[in-house]
Amino acid sequence: MLTAPSSVRSPVRSSAGRRWTALAVLMLPVLLVAVDNTVLSFALPMISEALAPSGTQLLWIVDIYPLVLAGLLVSMGSLGDRLGRRRLLLVGATGFTVISAVAAFSTDASHLIAARALMGFFGAMLMPATLSLIRNIFTDPLERRTAIAVWAAGFSGGAALGPIVGGFLLAHFSWGSVFLLAVPVMLPLLVLAPIVVPESKDPAPGPVDPLSVLLSLATMAPLVFAIKSFAAEGPTTVGLAAALVAVLAGIGFVRRQLRRPVPMLDVTLFTRPVFAGAVTANLLSVFSLVGFLYFVSQHLQLVSGRTPLQAGFVLLPGLLVTIVAGLLVVRVVRRVAPWIVVTAALSLNAVAFTLVAATGSWGSDATLLLAFVLLGAGVGAGETISNDLILSAVPAEKAGAASAISETAYETGSVLGTAVLGSLLNAAYRAHVELPGGLTGAQRAAAGETLGGATSVAGSLPADASAALLSSAQHAFDSGVVITAGIGAALMVIAAIVASRTLRAAA
Template sequence: MLPAPATTATSPSGTRSRWWALAVLTLPVLLIAIDNTVLSFALPAISEALSPSGQQLLWIVDIYSLVLAGLLVPMGSLGDRLGRRRLLLIGATGFAVVSALAAFSPDAATLIAARALMGFFGAMLMPATLSLIRNIFTDPAQRRTAIAIWAAAFSGGAALGPIVGGFLLEHFAWGSVFLLAVPVMLPLLILGPVLIPESKDPEPGPVDPISVVLVLATMAPLVYAIKTLTDSGLGPVAVLSALVAAVSGIAFVRRQLARAQPMLDVTLFARPVFTGAVLANLLSVFSLVGFLYFVSQHLQLVSGRSPMQAGLVLVPGLVVTIIAGLLVVRLVRYVSAATLVTAGLLLNALAFTLVAITGTWGSDLLLLIAFALLGAGLGAAETLSNDLILAAVPARKAGAASAISETAYETGAVLGTAVLGSLLNVAYSRHVLLPAGLTDAQRASASETLGGATAVARDLPPAGAEQLLGSARHAFDSGVLLTSGIGALLMVIAAVIAHRTLRRGV
């Protein structure tokens, strides 16, 4: 497992150097947040350029978080052995190189493979940053502030993503959104060895290859089962995938309980506050990623906005996310964390309800308001759930707790797209009406995604193009109505769970 910040290195001596080190350590977090938002806005351009199927489009988004979530804990354990700074720099180098290669992918399959490699190197970045911050900031008050800034980097990256991504997509090809990783990672690679002290556990637990395989054998079939279930219904493939995931997950838990030095201390989940905070963390990210998946396409392909204009519509909500995350640090002195997290999740539910209305009315103003509500809920729930996860365990288990927190974040990102994205594609395919005279290839493309229908419409006569686009946009909004309703229900359930579990720690 990832131990608490027992380490062979000391923290940098000067206060100023600590904060400069923090500034460098937030760069990987900032980049990953930008990458998630930018990719959502690049999906229409990728659809037109590479002509992916509906499932390939989902895998372009999902594969990164899937690999990342499966490898976070193993990579954290490896960092304890090799050195957290060393692993951070290796991950940053690999991430920048693979991102540059992804920018020139000739087809969807190549891009999916590149995204998988980005997930592999990204898994080296996340556990190392939080562990290094805990080692650098030994004063509890400073450490809380540093962790709050680290968490705010996710929101800051999301806020920058639409603006930067919109500018790049309007002036350059879709691959430019991946080239963004190179200039962001360069300061880390140059200044990291100077500002960041090396940190490793003097008595690290062993890397357990069997546990690594079991984690991946749990996550990959689980997501595939969800995809298959939403795409084809309850069939043998979905059932078999879910069964493999369940068996692998049980085997992983049993193996961790039996080992003297487990890769992941699963007994942490016996603490109600810890489990409730992890679920709140996961479902908050689920709501954000699921929302961005269909709203970014709605703004561009239904409302007809440019990528830059679509990004500007979402910026107020993303700014609200940052403000809410910083504000709850003060509010929690007067209002219990359980109440604030519950309220945040209920705001997410309200946001999805407004999205359902937006899907019916097509109002971008309502969409902006909905995302502002979602941002407020996300900022409150995500910030406090991370704090509760660390506070709910003994100091010696803080490293394991942070790895679980980061895994929950990425699992939420996977499931947000897999569940809501798959349901949206199914609803679209069932409701779209195709005009006569299309070729087999055109029918296949137009029937799977809204981006595909938009690309096909460009090659049709005006009357046929108008008919296809009208039907496709209506079908897409019918899917938004379904998925946002499901999202609202899930957020209400999450709020109930959070209220019942987190209040036990108050």
């Protein structure tokens, strides 16, 4: 009589252990992709000196990866439904690892941009598979919610971990080390995933629609280009044309999805207020995090004069708060309505940006540390609950589409965080920097484009001219930080208002 219950319970324990082991393996690509979105920010000064990119190239080095990733997530999710999610995960992991190693040895900015684009292509194979596999592995609702909380914490915590990892690597190795990081992280996935992660497919998948893929890319790429163009040059003919293409392609994409019997992306999900509000909160939380890290990482190194590792440790408290907030909010939401939690989280983001905007160049690194702690708490809580709301706001049969949209919102937020705030920051820098006389044409171009370029040029000038250039460049950069932080604060206030009105039905 004693052996029978034991024989029943043993497989349950083994199965539970296997499920959580599978989650640990699936967190490897989540952490890597999230880290990769922000680790590059700390390498930008070294890349600026080594490859001498223009301001536009520097933004594309950051933007092209999440841009391609966001544009292909939905289509790769559909491909995973057809071919097998684990299979696509392994193909993506192999390609991502190889191309990351190639990126580490790029000889100029164009090569690095091309490598980053390919990383985005293979990265798009990784992300849709992770959440879909988690939903299939964890059938118990309580276990699944905890697993999704860990997944969301991995996203937000990984993004915040980027500066720490980047700071450590750049203190000991060249800038290429931030790309070689993929090799030791992905190798365990390639070995363990076939063993502990079960394969899953959609039993009745819709066909891959090449035209829908093209329309989604034709929406995202011109949109980001238009944002960059407007920030750098104002409303030009080329920028307006790009914006028009993005709008027309977006309309065409939506109309095609509505007409198809099995759409690549079920756009009718956005008619649900809770779903649309949660996606918006998801996107803007990541927008705030990536946009903040874009300018704070450069300020700490190029204005405060810290090493990459020292700059990373300034942000360490914010990293810890991001992870802890993402995990603890699962308990908080049992007592507090989800819409209140998300609204409060977005409001914390607004306070963080306001703190930076109010102090400007007079603020200390301690102010930036405090601002990032507040931002980390907001992003950690907001990301976890918004992802949970996205999945719970739709029927079970729509879970795959909801997962793809959730991941697309994350990557779109990464694109726009850098594209919008980064472009505005660069525009403000160019408008305010004063270049000393006696510079060559190449020196004027480099110093007038970015703070990293000015720092590099200053190293080759006489002491007086170097000091004058650095002072002007640093003040121009900080003036741009004040502007972008103010815009970030305003956007977070708007997002909090939207969340408070759309998410109440989830209470």
